[in-house]
Amino acid sequence: MARDQGEGVDDRRWQQDLRAGVQRAADLRRLPVLEEDRRAAEQLKARIPASTLALIDWDDPSDPIRRQAIPSALELEPLPGEREDPIGDAAHSPVARVTHRYPDRALLYVTYICSMYCRHCFRKESLNEQGQGYSPAALEPALEYLARTPALREVILTGGDPLTLTDAQLREVRERLEAIDHLRLLRVHTRVPVTLPSRVTEGLVDALDGRLQVCVVTHFNHPRELVPEARQACRRLRRAGFMLLNQSVLLAGVNDDLEVMAELCQELVYSLGAKPYYLHHCDLARGVSHFRTSIERGLELMRALRGRLSGVCQPTYVLDLPGGHGKVPLGPCYVEHHAGRDWVLTSDQGERHAYREVLRDATAGADEGSGS
Ligand SMILES: *Cc1c(COP(=O)(O)O)cnc(C)c1O
Numbered sequence: 601m602a603r604d605q606g607e608g609v610d611d612r613r614w615q616q617d618l619r620a621g622v623q624r625a626a627d628l629r630r631l632p633v634l635e636e637d638r639r640a641a642e643q644l645k646a647r648i649p650a651s652t653l654a655l656i657d658w659d660d661p662s663d664p665i666r667r668q669a670i671p672s673a674l675e676l677e678p679l680p681g682e683r684e685d686p687i688g689d690a691a692h693s694p695v696a697r698v699t700h701r702y703p704d705r706a707l708l709y710v711t712y713i714c715s716m717y718c719r720h721c722f723r724k725e726s727l728n729e730q731g732q733g734y735s736p737a738a739l740e741p742a743l744e745y746l747a748r749t750p751a752l753r754e755v756i757l758t759g760g761d762p763l764t765l766t767d768a769q770l771r772e773v774r775e776r777l778e779a780i781d782h783l784r785l786l787r788v789h790t791r792v793p794v795t796l797p798s799r800v801t802e803g804l805v806d807a808l809d810g811r812l813q814v815c816v817v818t819h820f821n822h823p824r825e826l827v828p829e830a831r832q833a834c835r836r837l838r839r840a841g842f843m844l845l846n847q848s849v850l851l852a853g854v855n856d857d858l859e860v861m862a863e864l865c866q867e868l869v870y871s872l873g874a875k876p877y878y879l880h881h882c883d884l885a886r887g888v889s890h891f892r893t894s895i896e897r898g899l900e901l902m903r904a905l906r907g908r909l910s911g912v913c914q915p916t917y918v919l920d921l922p923g924g925h926g927k928v929p930l931g932p933c934y935v936e937h938h939a940g941r942d943w944v945l946t947s948d949q950g951e952r953h954a955y956r957e958v959l960r961d962a963t964a965g966a967d968e969g970s971g972s
Pocket residue numbers: 687699700701702705706707756920927
């Protein structure tokens with residue numbers, strides 16, 4: 601198709617959006633950023649597209665978009681217990697650029713470049729160390745591994761941000777994966793619909809569309825990010841028949857508030873058609889302690905959401921265990937206790953209710969286990 605040949609008007613728009621934004625620490629000089637934060641940024645990665653900068657309310661020092669985009673001197677103050685590889689990606693890396701933790705799905709790091717460097721990023725240090733973009737040669741061992749691992753069904757393109765690749769590069773990756781018969785689902789984990797929605801062009805959609813089901817997992821954290829351009833980007837992805845999910849990170853000063861979280865989860869569904877998938881507890885990455893809330897706070901928010909939002913709008917609150925031990929749902933748990941077939945459950949109103957199981961097989965579970 602004509603729009604795939606070379607670069608059209610659509611491509612010039614997002615390229616201009618990147619060029620006019622912050623591309624390095626020095627570019628922060630033209631913005632009302634604290635001197636200490638600007639100096640700290642010289643030791644950190646910084647990139648912010650112009651369209652994201654335009655969403656910041658500079659009169660509000662705690663603006664949620666500013667907090668996620670503008671480097672902070674606090675990032676240079678790691679706490680004991682924080683880790684370089686917070687979720688143990690390296691513990692399950694059979695070959696370069698792959699993390700294979702679960703039998704049927706694996707992460708494929710197609711690039712270590714992002715359209716914006718999020719201040720709360722849990723892969724911060726791998727982005728710093730690797731810093732490399734897409735290269736077919738670098739991916740070759742990874743593609744070989746995926747091809748000779750028949751239990752795999754899903755490949756998760758991650759990084760970095762996979763949607764920073766060009767259309768031709770995305771097409772190349774998709775075609776290579778399509779040629780692996782046991783693969784069924786192409787997952788794309790990306791912040792581009794949030795941070796650089798102009799990049800979601802028809803050409804990008806065409807590049808991803810093929811034999812495999814496509815699931816795009818976005819990363820919206822605040823209702824203010826759901827601007828018309830982001831909405832249009834998501835609409836484009838859904839019109840192509842791609843499944844749209846969203847994962848958010850629970851972030852202090854951004855979305856650790858019931859009204860904000862409720863609006864985010866509802867608008868993801870109602871205005872973007874994106875199902876809230878995971879709400880991640882903030883990982884133990886170094887230098888993100890100013891974003892970390894307690895688990896108790898997360899559970900309190902989740903309890904309040906349960907009574908308030910439809911099931912479609914509910915995310916699952918998860919923690920990624922350090923050391924590569926995987927994701928665990930944190931709850932809340934509504935089972936108070938149980939003894940045999942008698943259970944005590946807490947309703948969304950906080951009341952306790954007894955529930956007795958009725959099973960045809962009289963012996964099943966009747967005398968087993970005395971719950972706590
Ligand atoms: C999160 C994660 C996945 C994806 O898990 P889902 O529960 O399917 O979203 C896969 N591999 C690794 C290593 C992960 O951390």
